Amino acid sequence: MTTRIETEALVIGAGPVGLFQVFQLGLQGIACQVVDALPHVGGQCAELYADKPIYDIPGIPVCTGRELVARLQQQIAPFPTSFHLGQQVKRIERQSDGRLQVDTTAGKLFLASTVFIAAGVGAFVPRHLMLDGLDAFLGTQVFAEDAQHSRWAGQHMVVAGDGDAALQTCLQACEGAEAAASVTLLHRRDQFSARPERVAQMRQACTAGRMRFVAGQPTGLRAEGGRLQALELLNPQGETEWLSLDVLQTCLGLSPKLGPVAQWGLAMERKQLVVNTENFGTSEPGIFAVGDINTYPGKKKLILCGFHEATLAAFGALALLRPAEKTLLQYTTTSTLLHKRLGIA
Ligand code: FAD
Numbered sequence: 655m656t657t658r659i660e661t662e663a664l665v666i667g668a669g670p671v672g673l674f675q676v677f678q679l680g681l682q683g684i685a686c687q688v689v690d691a692l693p694h695v696g697g698q699c700a701e702l703y704a705d706k707p708i709y710d711i712p713g714i715p716v717c718t719g720r721e722l723v724a725r726l727q728q729q730i731a732p733f734p735t736s737f738h739l740g741q742q743v744k745r746i747e748r749q750s751d752g753r754l755q756v757d758t759t760a761g762k763l764f765l766a767s768t769v770f771i772a773a774g775v776g777a778f779v780p781r782h783l784m785l786d787g788l789d790a791f792l793g794t795q796v797f798a799e800d801a802q803h804s805r806w807a808g809q810h811m812v813v814a815g816d817g818d819a820a821l822q823t824c825l826q827a828c829e830g831a832e833a834a835a836s837v838t839l840l841h842r843r844d845q846f847s848a849r850p851e852r853v854a855q856m857r858q859a860c861t862a863g864r865m866r867f868v869a870g871q872p873t874g875l876r877a878e879g880g881r882l883q884a885l886e887l888l889n890p891q892g893e894t895e896w897l898s899l900d901v902l903q904t905c906l907g908l909s910p911k912l913g914p915v916a917q918w919g920l921a922m923e924r925k926q927l928v929v930n931t932e933n934f935g936t937s938e939p940g941i942f943a944v945g946d947i948n949t950y951p952g953k954k955k956l957i958l959c960g961f962h963e964a965t966l967a968a969f970g971a972l973a974l975l976r977p978a979e980k981t982l983l984q985y986t987t988t989s990t991l992l993h994k995r996l997g998i999a
Pocket residue numbers: 666667668669670671672673689690691692696697698699702703707708709710741742743744772773774775776777778912913914915944945946947955956957958960
């Protein structure tokens with residue numbers, strides 16, 4: 655039986671607001687566990703604009719998405735926090751003792767006294783190729799998750815995509831003992847978003863006959879005996895052609911999907927969780943929602959608004975977890991208790 659990880663607080667989402675939530679809980683003396691669908695922390699800052707500048711974080715005139723995430727990680731370093739990355743929270747269920755059981759796609763089970771949903775615009779999951787009937791082959795011949803040698807060894811492989819991941823996968827698949835029988839890169843036109851050096855490597859491999867590039871837009875498929883045989887393509891000349899394959903690996907980037915959050919029985923408005931602005935609690939006691947995932951009159955999807963929400967949500971959690979304690983406002987400048995929690999001598 656899977657052991658349940660007991661925790662006072664579980665944060666769903668390690669975007670900027672989820673990370674700051676960890677900090678605010680730490681100041682209140684509440685240790686937490688964090689789950690994120692991505693294999694790394696940082697949410698939109700890391701995934702969508704890691705190298706772009708942000709100008710509206712208080713006290714930081716300019717920093718990139720990546721730098722902000724690094725600073726937030728540095729800020730939470732004093733607090734013992736366990737991160738469970740690369741897995742999505744599927745379910746939250748109230749237990750008979752009032753605590754919340756949370757389970758993830760990786761089979762982890764948590765028993766949490768409070769839950770903080772900092773799920774932003776949803777979990778970042780691989781984008782799928784939209785083609786009628788293709789989903790039937792997901793996991794057997796069609797793969798959207800990380801590419802693996804075992805899937806392509808000795809197989810006729812098609813890789814769909816135009817970014818670094820797609821080109822890199824092609825280059826890996828046409829080399830070594832576990833090479834594919836053939837490798838075809840498929841993209842709608844002969845232009846790529848991958849780095850120029852990667853594009854040059856791909857073109858070199860095509861010239862050397864180790865792989866090939868086919869331009870075209872998938873429009874249909876052919877299957878026989880329960881196996882995917884070929885993709886129908888519309889090529890740039892407007893003609894239809896067929897591309898035979900054993901394995902299709904899509905590398906089309908990640909996109910956020912609200913996913914299971916909508917099934918947790920919480921009050922929602924236009925795909926966002928309704929919260930009160932006193933402590934950012936949702937319609938369920940003990941479940942808070944902070945950052946881009948919540949809505950309330952005047953809501954603005956800005957990082958600094960999420961930071962404010964996380965601060966009040968941590969006070970809200972303290973009132974629930976330690977009802978006998980007074981929720982005193984203390985300054986980090988002067989409080990010896992906060993200094994102790996922050997590890998400052
Ligand atoms: P997110 O950053 O979206 O993080 C949510 C995390 O939750 C994700 O990592 C996701 O994988 C995870 N998650 C979701 N569901 C689950 C689940 N079920 N299980 C596990 N994990 C889950 N804001 C500003 O204030 N200033 C700016 O200059 C600015 N520039 C921006 C530029 C761009 C191009 C974009 C797209 C946004 C910008 N924003 C800016 C908005 C800002 O990025 C968001 O407000 C901020 O990221 C919200 O943080 P968050 O932590 O709430 O959510």
